[in-house]
Amino acid sequence: QFAKIIATASYTPDNVVTNDDLSQILDTNDEWIYSRTGIKERHISTGQDTSDLCIEVAKKMLDESGLDANDIDFIIVASMTPDYQSPSTACIVQGAIEAKNAWALDVSAACSGFVYALTVAEKMVGASNKRGMVIAGDVMSKAVDWSDRSTAVLFGDGAGGVILESSQEQHILSSNLYAQGEKANCLQSGKSPVTNPWVKSDSSSKENSLEKLSMDGRQIFSFVVGNVSKTIKDYSEQIDYYLLHQANARILDQVSKKIGQPREKFLQNIEKYGNTSSASVAILLDEAIKNEILTLGSGQQILLSAFGGGLTWGNILIKL
Numbered sequence: 001q002f003a004k005i006i007a008t009a010s011y012t013p014d015n016v017v018t019n020d021d022l023s024q025i026l027d028t029n030d031e032w033i034y035s036r037t038g039i040k041e042r043h044i045s046t047g048q049d050t051s052d053l054c055i056e057v058a059k060k061m062l063d064e065s066g067l068d069a070n071d072i073d074f075i076i077v078a079s080m081t082p083d084y085q086s087p088s089t090a091c092i093v094q095g096a097i098e099a100k101n102a103w104a105l106d107v108s109a110a111c112s113g114f115v116y117a118l119t120v121a122e123k124m125v126g127a128s129n130k131r132g133m134v135i136a137g138d139v140m141s142k143a144v145d146w147s148d149r150s151t152a153v154l155f156g157d158g159a160g161g162v163i164l165e166s167s168q169e170q171h172i173l174s175s176n177l178y179a180q181g182e183k184a185n186c187l188q189s190g191k192s193p194v195t196n197p198w199v200k201s202d203s204s205s206k207e208n209s210l211e212k213l214s215m216d217g218r219q220i221f222s223f224v225v226g227n228v229s230k231t232i233k234d235y236s237e238q239i240d241y242y243l244l245h246q247a248n249a250r251i252l253d254q255v256s257k258k259i260g261q262p263r264e265k266f267l268q269n270i271e272k273y274g275n276t277s278s279a280s281v282a283i284l285l286d287e288a289i290k291n292e293i294l295t296l297g298s299g300q301q302i303l304l305s306a307f308g309g310g311l312t313w314g315n316i317l318i319k320l
């Protein structure tokens, strides 16, 4: 038994924040942001949480596939900004679309989340002839420190997903997941304090809020160019398009050069969304299909590659 993608969808909040909008609240400007990241604007929630974005994606996928919610056997949500520790965001989605036959699981792998979740889901479908939703969503705007211009300008909010169904022929040809935990401190977000009557805390009273995102950009940048290039260059001959996590346009420049592949094969939409963390590859895939650059069932070979906090990274080779 294999798995194949039968539907894709994506959703971003209506509210668009341009680089010029940011220069009104931060000591930054369009020229710096665009030249260093490739970002022109991003979609920022005006109140929707991660589950709300994921529910929009789930509903779009049911509409487009003609499936009923009860046809879905599992829902996996990848996010580094879940609504709660509990319930899982996947459970909130399951309840909202009334997918009564679906079990629900959240996956936490930062910006690699969609690739990690798709790999897990493919194993589930292949092993048990089931149908599942894999949705990646992040409201990064609630995680970033809006007084830190080095990170606040980079991120955006969004969600994207696929429906996987069992299939006789193989479509997900290979997937590899990686982690490098000793670099865990390069990208941290959402630490919750340990508070209880027995904690020998110092005088400062630990407030209950989550810590804001902090990132060692330089470390991550060099980690990505080195490790991602090394693990994807062996696929080169057979790839029509590369769908890399949209963290920074310079990454696409450097990785394409490092593996000797045409830059045009590296799809890009960071200018419109910024870095939507786990959702970025899912949004890129859906847009490429909706724009007819990619077509399900065409036999086109694409490589999804995501990388980020953890540090994690992962690659999936798919024949559409």
Ligand SMILES: O=C(O)C1CCN(c2ccc(-c3cc(CO)ccc3Cl)cn2)CC1
Residues within 6 Å of the ligand: 036, 037, 111, 154, 187, 216, 217, 218, 220, 221, 224, 247, 248, 251, 275, 277, 307, 308, 309
């Ligand atoms: O040019 C400059 O001064 C700055 C230098 C630092 N920059 C960075 C650095 C790292 C990332 C990044 C983030 C993630 C997390 O999703 C994953 C992968 C990467 Cl490579 C994005 N931007 C922005 C421009």
